Amino acid sequence: MSFALSNMFGDDKESKISFYRADSVIELAQMAIGLNSNRGSLKEQIDFVPFSEEELTGLELVQTLGETNCYAANKLHFDVVAKIQSLSDLCKVAMQNNRMAVRLSRNWLEKKLDEPRLSNCYAITKIADKCTCD
Numbered sequence: 001m002s003f004a005l006s007n008m009f010g011d012d013k014e015s016k017i018s019f020y021r022a023d024s025v026i027e028l029a030q031m032a033i034g035l036n037s038n039r040g041s042l043k044e045q046i047d048f049v050p051f052s053e054e055e056l057t058g059l060e061l062v063q064t065l066g067e068t069n070c071y072a073a074n075k076l077h078f079d080v081v082a083k084i085q086s087l088s089d090l091c092k093v094a095m096q097n098n099r100m101a102v103r104l105s106r107n108w109l110e111k112k113l114d115e116p117r118l119s120n121c122y123a124i125t126k127i128a129d130k131c132t133c134d
Contacts (some may be wrong), residue, residue: 009082034073037123047101069123
């Protein structure tokens with residue numbers, strides 16, 4: 001196993017990794033804000049690598065609740081337990097297709113924090129009964 005793969009997935013024959021499925025810009029924002037709620041700032045720049053459903057064929061995705069402070073983002077979470085070779089093949093497909101990470105900037109996130117659907121998100125307000133993003 002290459003050094004890069006072992007650093008990414010560990011040395012085990014199987015690895016469990018998290019995926020989030022976002023079908024809209026609002027879900028992408030919820031996911032980013034939710035993940036950032038466990039970091040230093042809700043507006044912290046964050047990068048994602050997108051995959052198509054076709055590219056994920058053959059991997060077993062199990063929907064589980066994420067561990068963010070955004071209830072809606074948690075519902076977008078999937079665990080994948082797969083053999084290292086399957087994950088390696090997924091990375092190779094992404095590289096062969098010149099896949100680039102999607103970068104969500106501080107500026108983009110700051111604008112999303114002001115959107116009405118997200119402005120009462122628990123990740124932002126910490127007031128559970130006012131959350132409207134779910």
